Amino acid sequence: YQTDEISKGGNLALMAPEILTCQPGPKCYLDYSKSDLWASGTLCYEFFSQKNPFFHGLLRQDNYDDEKLPSLSSKAPPIIEQLVYSMLRKNPEKVFFIKHNLKVISTIKM
DSSP: OOOTTSOOOSOGGGOOHHHHTOOOOTTOOOOOTTHHHHHHHHHHHHHTTOOOTTTTTSOOTTTOOTTSOOOOOTTSOHHHHHHHHHHTOSSGGGSOOHHHHHHHHHTOOO
């Protein structure tokens, strides 16, 4: 990612913090390995009839506190809410890969 003339691609409201805040420079690259998971976390708000907090100006990817995310929904099981919160951690090193998240989902009894 040598210059900001190169598009990062995607929708700003769904862009993971590590992509949005990445500054161009020598030997700099965009690591998209967990950005889809982060975007999926934002969309979970819409799945539960809530507004995406990053689309409607409630939060900004570059300065939100991932300990103070809005409640997902009273209809969402607590384990799903915790899963979504884990997907939306600002530090990508603290975001679990999809394999772990699928394991958590498989334990849910509906």
